[in-house]
Amino acid sequence: EAGVAQSPRYKIIEKRQSVAFWCNPISGHATLYWYQQILGQGPKLLIQFQNNGVVDDSQLPKDRFSAERLKGVDSTLKIQPAKLEDSAVYLCASSLNAVPGSGYTFGSGTRLTVV
Amino acid sequence: AQSVTQLDSQVPVFEEAPVELRCNYSSSVSVYLFWYVQYPNQGLQLLLKYLSGSTLVKGINGFEAEFNKSQTSFHLRKPSVHISDTAEYFCAVSEMGSQGNLIFGKGTKLSVKP
Known part of the structure; x- marks a missing residue:
């Protein structure tokens, strides 16, 4: 089965610019997650979707971050405007459903550098 | 609130040695x-x-971990490591009754030296 696809792999932008990341989950996976991994730290959940609805976005900085999954398949995460502290790897993951213990599959991530 | 602590940020070890x-x-x-x-x-x-x-869980690449409820631990072990095991390892938890999101530790960098 094809894995979780993410693009781009790398992105360098200046602070105050905007950027968007794209994720295509495994076919049939209803649950999609976006995680932020800052250098030296473990991944932190930004937002969780179940189909096209948001399950948890409590840790998403909503003044600058937004995400959508309009048709319940692929998803886009946007940052506008970017800050230096947004430099991180943004990981997308998917699972069959939102049951604890379900296997996650992670994409390779997008490495964002804000200068 | 749930949290995960990985006690070692870096673990250097020689090839074929055991690691935890x-x-x-x-x-x-x-x-x-x-x-x-x-x-x-x-x-x-x-x-x-x-x-x-069973509290002893076996995984891929020869790794295993043991769940200890009384000590709230889940240590990862391998009896003999290879150069190819050099990587960062993350422990994570998901609470029963939650929506399935994972809470991660900060990671442990395993460096296997020849």
Whole structure:
């Protein structure tokens, strides 16, 4: 089965610019997650979707971050405007459903550098 | 609130030596436990998970972990490491009754030297 696809792999932008990341989950996976991994730290959940609805976005900085999954398949995460502290790897993951213990599959991530 | 503590940020070890990567968690409810591995410039790959049953869990690449409820630990072990095991390892928990999101530790970098 094809894995979780993410693009781009790398992105360098200046602070105050905007950027968007794209994720295509495994076919049939209803649950999609976006995680932020800052250098030296473990991944932190930004937002969780179940189909096209948001399950948890409590840790998403909503003044600058937004995400959508309009048709319940692929998803886009946007940052506008970017800050230096947004430099991180943004990981997308998917699972069959939102049951604890379900296997996650992670994409390779997008490495964002804000200068 | 649930949290995960990985006690060692870096673990250097010689090839063919045994290794243990330590993980402790804190939660007010029962949890599921996971170990993931991350190779450079790659996403996270599941090594093993504990959902229920036997407290000794075997995973891929010869790794195993033991769930200890009284000590709230889930340490990862391998009896003999290879150069190719050099990577970062993350412990994670998911609370029963939650929506399935994972809480990760800060990671342990395993460096295997020849």
